Amino acid sequence: MKYSALSLLRAGLGGHKDWPRAWRDPEPKPHYDVIIIGGGGHGLTTAFYLAAVHGVKKVAVLERGWIGGGNTGRNTTIVRSNYRLPELHALMELSLKRWEGMSDEINYNVMFSQRGALFLGHSDSDMLQLAQKGDAMRADGIDAELMTRDQVAKLIPLLDVSRTARYPVQGGLIQRRGGTARHDAVAWGYARAADRLGVDIIQNCEVTGMDITGGRITGVQTTRGPIGADRVGIAVAGNSGRVAAMAGLRLPIESHLLQAFVSEPVKPMIDTVIMTQSLHCYISQSDKGEIVLGGDPDAYPTYSQRGAPHIIEKAAAEALALVPALSRLRMLRSWAGTTDMSFDGSPFIDATPVEGLYFNGGWCYGGFKATPGSGWLFSHLLARGENHPVAAPFRLDRFETGRTMDEPGVGPMPQNR
Amino acid sequence: MMLIPCPHCGPRAHAEFTFDRPVEAITRPDETPDALVRNLFSRENPRGPSRELWRHTYGCRSWITLTRDTATHAITDVRPVGVGA
Numbered sequence: 099m100k101y102s103a104l105s106l107l108r109a110g111l112g113g114h115k116d117w118p119r120a121w122r123d124p125e126p127k128p129h130y131d132v133i134i135i136g137g138g139g140h141g142l143t144t145a146f147y148l149a150a151v152h153g154v155k156k157v158a159v160l161e162r163g164w165i166g167g168g169n170t171g172r173n174t175t176i177v178r179s180n181y182r183l184p185e186l187h188a189l190m191e192l193s194l195k196r197w198e199g200m201s202d203e204i205n206y207n208v209m210f211s212q213r214g215a216l217f218l219g220h221s222d223s224d225m226l227q228l229a230q231k232g233d234a235m236r237a238d239g240i241d242a243e244l245m246t247r248d249q250v251a252k253l254i255p256l257l258d259v260s261r262t263a264r265y266p267v268q269g270g271l272i273q274r275r276g277g278t279a280r281h282d283a284v285a286w287g288y289a290r291a292a293d294r295l296g297v298d299i300i301q302n303c304e305v306t307g308m309d310i311t312g313g314r315i316t317g318v319q320t321t322r323g324p325i326g327a328d329r330v331g332i333a334v335a336g337n338s339g340r341v342a343a344m345a346g347l348r349l350p351i352e353s354h355l356l357q358a359f360v361s362e363p364v365k366p367m368i369d370t371v372i373m374t375q376s377l378h379c380y381i382s383q384s385d386k387g388e389i390v391l392g393g394d395p396d397a398y399p400t401y402s403q404r405g406a407p408h409i410i411e412k413a414a415a416e417a418l419a420l421v422p423a424l425s426r427l428r429m430l431r432s433w434a435g436t437t438d439m440s441f442d443g444s445p446f447i448d449a450t451p452v453e454g455l456y457f458n459g460g461w462c463y464g465g466f467k468a469t470p471g472s473g474w475l476f477s478h479l480l481a482r483g484e485n486h487p488v489a490a491p492f493r494l495d496r497f498e499t500g501r502t503m504d505e506p507g508v509g510p511m512p513q514n515r
Numbered sequence: 516m517m518l519i520p521c522p523h524c525g526p527r528a529h530a531e532f533t534f535d536r537p538v539e540a541i542t543r544p545d546e547t548p549d550a551l552v553r554n555l556f557s558r559e560n561p562r563g564p565s566r567e568l569w570r571h572t573y574g575c576r577s578w579i580t581l582t583r584d585t586a587t588h589a590i591t592d593v594r595p596v597g598v599g600a
Contacts, residue, residue: 339560348557353585398534401562401586406516408530441556497556510555513534 101205120286121293126300129326130156132480133318135305135341136334137161139170139281140458140465142288142299143473144333144480146204149295151474152481157297158327159289160320162304166285169336172403172435173466174358174380174392176371178215178276179240182231185491185503186444187238192488193471194275200470206287208279209385215276216245216253218374218420219269228271235273245270254370256423264419265377278371278382284469308344314453315345331456331480333472336436337401338459345452349459350497352512354439356395356463357405359413359432363387367423375506379416381424389427391417395437395463397513405434437463439512442502447475447489456480457494462515517588522595523575531573538566538580562586568596 099105099118109117132148134141137159148154161167177197179190201207219225225244232242250270251259259267289299300322307319308330317326334341342349363386372381380392393413396405410432418425440446440460445468450457458476461468475489496502497510508514517529542554559565565585570578578596583589 337562339558340562343559348553348559350556350558352558352560353562399537399560399565399567399585400588402588406529408516408528498552511536 120290121299124298124300126158126303126320126322126325127156127298129317130158130298131327132157132329132331133325133327134159134331134333135318136332137165137289137299137301138168138333138335139166139284139288139469140335140472140476141331141333142285142292143470144331144458144476145297145299146288146292146295147473147477148481149292149297152477154481155296157292158325159292159297159299160303160305160318160325161299161301164301165289165299166282169435169437169465170285170469171282172358172433173281174382174390175278175281175384175466176215176276176373176380176382177210177279177467178273178371179467180215180217180231180235180242180271180273180276181505182234183503183505184238186505187235187240188488189471189475189492190468191238191240192474193468196470196474197279198275200284200287204287204291206283206290208283208287210277210279211385212275212277213369213371214253214272214274215371216250216270216272216373218250218267218372219271220265220267220374220376222268224376225268228269232271241273241275243272243274245272254368254372256367256421257372258420258422265374265416272370276371278384280385281466288473305341305344308455310345310452315455329454329456329480331458331476333458333476335438335459335461335465338438338457342450342457345450345455347450347452349457350441350494351460352399352439353401354395354398354437354512355400355403355405355434356392356437357409357432357434358390358392359410360384360388360390360430361424361427362430364389364427368421372420374416374420377416379413379420381417381421388430389424395513395515396434401436403434403436405432438465439515441497441510441512442504443506443515444503445472445492446494447472447479447485447492448494449479449483450494517590519569519581519590520593521571521574521577522579522593523577524571527571527574531571532569533572535568535570535578538568541568
């Protein structure tokens with residue numbers, strides 16, 4: 099059923115009793131043209147575009163748990179394309195353009211709110227870096243505005259921009275088209291839209307092995323039996339190493355964790371996404387009114403999805419120093435996502451040495467914003483067997499060849515990002 | 516928060532330590548370029564016990580190796596690194 103104001107009115111008059119389920123719960127078929135491992139945002143958008151753009155008929159998404167139960171539901175929902183390197187501009191701007199049309203495209207309100215994404219500058223060198231980044235963005239056709247301290251103060255009145263502030267604010271760089279979205283809705287919306295095009299979304303189905311004959315993949319073993327496939331795509335960021343190991347592959351990825359936490363809901367007080375990269379603190383307010391905070395990664399490999407308190411303490415201290423009005427808020431919950439840390443901070447969208455097996459991962463802690471672009475590019479690779487020009491630089495062998503894309507220029511150790 | 520038993524200082528809070536790399540990623544100058552690339556830029560990335568190099572950066576500043584379970588954070592077999600260790 100198509101969602102519209104009329105369908106909402108009709109269902110409302112009937113007491114909301116007759117809403118049909120949003121997607122089917124099919125049994126796995128014996129064989130598919132393409133199997134996507136991983137029912138997060140990236141896997142679901144890939145499946146959707148495979149059916150919608152490339153006309154692939156038999157597609158399945160296999161999810162170990164439930165749709166949106168992994169990193170798609172564990173991020174801080176920030177969407178932006180304010181990078182410095184041209185390869186990342188192309189990737190993230192392609193994605194941001196798809197965000198702008200997403201709710202219409204999938205007939206599902208993902209509450210994408212372009213409230214502006216602001217990087218704060220705290221020093222002369224910060225401001226130089228932001229000016230350079232802004233210039234690079236504008237040269238590639240992406241919106242960016244350098245702001246003075248007064249302009250920042252006017253935009254965010256609750257920010258402490260006084261000369262005695264613990265973290266003095268000199269200015270900032272804003273991307274007004276950046277913002278936030280409802281992360282669960284992205285997973286649910288793409289699941290429903292893909293399902294309407296005939297994609298089988300199979301939950302509670304863990305892949306336990308891969309069938310590889312003569313260097314070519316023929317299917318996967320799952321907790322719900324073997325399933326055959328011509329092509330298989332891995333989109334399981336966080337667990338990429340474990341799934342790739344089933345095909346005998348080692349990846350340039352370590353699994354780390356990133357924490358986030360939210361306060362009790364309050365009335366609207368911050369209508370911009372505030373970020374500071376020299377401190378590493380992220381502040382935004384959800385549409386429910388919660389203040390969403392994020393900070394540093396925990397900086398060691400782990401699958402525990404449980405972080406250390408001193409990391410939260412640092413992020414909270416920074417947030418309070420920047421916006422003192424947050425000091426009386428009570429925190430509701432904190433959580434952690436497993437991040438696929440690559441060795442240059444950039445992701446991978448590439449074929450693997452196993453014929454018919456393709457890989458999408460290594461999104462570090464920036465995968466949510468890339469959700470629709472990642473699916474757009476990965477579906478292209480899976481459907482055609484060759485990479486889209488925008489995805490071409492994101493190769494698995496780039497460390498061997500020296501063609502890395504290290505945005506902050508911090509070198510190869512994932513714990514330093 | 517992990518409690519890491521430093522072989523020199525005894526049990527200390529994990530906030531005093533920094534992770535460096537899995538022991539498998541320690542490279543030596545006489546390795547072939549292929550082995551260097553493999554060791555530096557690919558990982559087993561196990562879910563379970565992992566042998567790792569850490570440093571007691573905000574304590575005695577010594578390097579140590581330990582085995583840590585990446586799912587449960589249980590730490591065993593902590594050893595000092597260096598001459599005479």
